[in-house]
Amino acid sequence: MFIVDQVSKVYRTKERKGFFKREWKEVEAVTDLSFHMEPGKIIGLLGINGAGKTTTIKMCATLLEPSSGSINVDGLDAVKHDRQVKAMVNMIAGGERMLYWRLTGRENLVYFGSLYGLTGESLAARIAQLLKQVGLEEAADTPVERYSKGMKQRLQIARGLINDPKYIFLDEPTLGLDAPIARHLRQHVKELATEQGKAILLTSHYIHEVEELCDEVYIINKGKLVAHDTPEKLTKSLFKESTLRVTVPFLPESLARDLHHLTRSERGRWETVELPESASVELVFRSESDLTTDVIAALAKNHIPVLRLTTEQPSLEDVILHLAERRSA
Numbered sequence: 001m002f003i004v005d006q007v008s009k010v011y012r013t014k015e016r017k018g019f020f021k022r023e024w025k026e027v028e029a030v031t032d033l034s035f036h037m038e039p040g041k042i043i044g045l046l047g048i049n050g051a052g053k054t055t056t057i058k059m060c061a062t063l064l065e066p067s068s069g070s071i072n073v074d075g076l077d078a079v080k081h082d083r084q085v086k087a088m089v090n091m092i093a094g095g096e097r098m099l100y101w102r103l104t105g106r107e108n109l110v111y112f113g114s115l116y117g118l119t120g121e122s123l124a125a126r127i128a129q130l131l132k133q134v135g136l137e138e139a140a141d142t143p144v145e146r147y148s149k150g151m152k153q154r155l156q157i158a159r160g161l162i163n164d165p166k167y168i169f170l171d172e173p174t175l176g177l178d179a180p181i182a183r184h185l186r187q188h189v190k191e192l193a194t195e196q197g198k199a200i201l202l203t204s205h206y207i208h209e210v211e212e213l214c215d216e217v218y219i220i221n222k223g224k225l226v227a228h229d230t231p232e233k234l235t236k237s238l239f240k241e242s243t244l245r246v247t248v249p250f251l252p253e254s255l256a257r258d259l260h261h262l263t264r265s266e267r268g269r270w271e272t273v274e275l276p277e278s279a280s281v282e283l284v285f286r287s288e289s290d291l292t293t294d295v296i297a298a299l300a301k302n303h304i305p306v307l308r309l310t311t312e313q314p315s316l317e318d319v320i321l322h323l324a325e326r327r328s329a
């Protein structure tokens with residue numbers, strides 16, 4: 001188990017004040033954050049820019065020491081036993097950092113493997129296996145500067161898996177990747193958890209990625225935990241209503257009356273929006289129950305054609321923004 005217990009991080013930086021003067025400034029990036037990771041599970045760490053996600057990941061990956069609190073990995077304290085913990089964890093970041101461009105893919109992996117004390121035959125075998133796993137066998141001996149973005153990202157993954165970590169931290173792993181490459185990568189991440197039993201923590205600004213991959217999500221805002229649940233439960237608990245939008249050419253009195261009755265009996269609300277550019281009217285219904293069938297029946301009864309119909313379920317993105325706004329209000 002990977003247990004993060006009441007962890008905080010304060011950055012101290014020197015800020016220029018006037019021409020000669022410099023002043024210490026403190027930024028509390030993470031405050032009393034607790035969560036845990038288990039084998040085979042993917043958890044998401046979400047929050048708007050500057051929420052403290054990368055700082056949290058860096059502490060988990062032993063790249064940064066917490067200012068207070070503790071991180072315990074399979075019974076070992078991450079600060080006191082950082083060498084042993086380092087061997088069990090690794091971090092993969094999106095973008096094109098952390099690779100040597102002049103070296104080939106294989107040479108990069110040899111270098112990063114050596115940082116974990118891996119050498120010789122066993123390292124060569126591990127690298128061959130990883131290159132195959134991420135589909136870079138053919139490009140293994142090409143300098144990284146000639147790699148495409150997707151290839152670099154696949155090499156990053158191989159780099160992050162070089163020490164066969166039990167706990168994997170992915171910081172925006174699909175950042176800047178094309179849709180098919182990102183999809184392939186998500187598939188790979190899922191398999192690392194389901195087939196290899198890795199415990200994974202993921203941050204992402206692509207909400208559908210989180211909904212697709214994560215078993216649970218932790219939402220942080222200004223370094224503090226504001227919500228923790230499954231993606232479905234989080235959206236349902238905060239936004240019970242769904243929205244139905246129907247565009248019609250006009251709204252006769254009789255239809256308005258029917259819709260009024262209908263929404264009242266279902267304890268919903270509705271309003272109309274004039275769309276002058278298309279000479280039509282949009283009817284917007286908000287309700288906890290699904291009104292689609294009843295609304296269509298009312299339209300048919302009044303012989304009004306439907307020009308357009310959409311339903312909107314609240315998304316996890318709504319939840320994050322809602323929580324961030326509520327906390328900073």
Ligand SMILES: Nc1ncnc2c1ncn2[C@@H]1O[C@H](COP(=O)(O)OP(=O)(O)OP(=O)(O)O)[C@@H](O)[C@H]1O
Pocket residue numbers: 011012013027028029047048049050051052053054055056
């Ligand atoms: N090295 C640093 N020195 C000082 N302050 C820092 C440092 N790194 C991050 N911060 C500050 O800590 C806070 C959290 O930053 P962090 O990078 O962890 O957020 P994030 O959630 O990863 O954001 P993003 O979504 O933009 O990647 C921010 O206020 C940031 O300005």
Ligand SMILES: [Mg+2]
Pocket residue numbers: 053054055171
């Ligand atoms: Mg970040």
